[in-house]
Amino acid sequence: MKIKIKREKLQRQIHMLMNERYDPVATCGMDRGVCEPYACRDNHKLFNRLVERRMLKDKRPCDGCRAVKGNCPVIGGACETYGCASENKVEFCFDCDKFPCERLDPAANRAGILPHNLKVFSLCTIKRIGLDTFVDKSPEIKRRYSSARWQ
Numbered sequence: 001m002k003i004k005i006k007r008e009k010l011q012r013q014i015h016m017l018m019n020e021r022y023d024p025v026a027t028c029g030m031d032r033g034v035c036e037p038y039a040c041r042d043n044h045k046l047f048n049r050l051v052e053r054r055m056l057k058d059k060r061p062c063d064g065c066r067a068v069k070g071n072c073p074v075i076g077g078a079c080e081t082y083g084c085a086s087e088n089k090v091e092f093c094f095d096c097d098k099f100p101c102e103r104l105d106p107a108a109n110r111a112g113i114l115p116h117n118l119k120v121f122s123l124c125t126i127k128r129i130g131l132d133t134f135v136d137k138s139p140e141i142k143r144r145y146s147s148a149r150w151q
Contacts, residue, residue, distance in 0.1 A: 026065035029122030
C-alpha cells in the first residue's frame with residue numbers, strides 16, 4: 001500500500017513538473033483558474049470590486065498560491081496550510097498522514113464569496129479522479145458551489 005501511494009505521489013510530481021497546468025492548484029486543492037483574486041490580474045473591474053468588498057487585504061491581485069509561496073493577498077499574510085504542506089514536504093494536503101486536519105475545516109466566515117469550504121472536497125476529488133480531470137472539472141465544481149441550492 002505504501003509503495004503504491006509513493007508511486008502515485010511521484011507520478012503526480014513528475015506530471016506537475018512537465019505540465020504548467022498543474023501549477024494553479026494549491027496544496028489545499030484550490031484552483032487559481034477559478035479564483036477571483038487571481039482572475040482580477042487581467043480584469044480591473046473585478047479587481048476594484050474585490051478591493052471594495054475587502055477581499056484583497058494587500059490590495060493586489062494574487063499570482064497563485066505556489067507562485068507566492070503561500071503569501072496570500074486575501075488573508076494579508078502567510079497561509080498556514082501552505083506552510084504546513086511545505087514543512088511536511090507534500091504537494092497536496094491529502095499526501096499528509098494527518099489529512100484531513102483542522103487547517104481544512106469549513107468556515108462560515110465569507111463562505112458566500114470565498115470557495116475555501118471546497119478544499120476537502122477538491123482534495124478528495126483530485127485523489128479520486130486525478131489532477132488532469134479535476135483541472136478540467138474545476139470551473140463546474142465552483143459554479144455548483146456558488147449557485148446550487150441545498151435540496
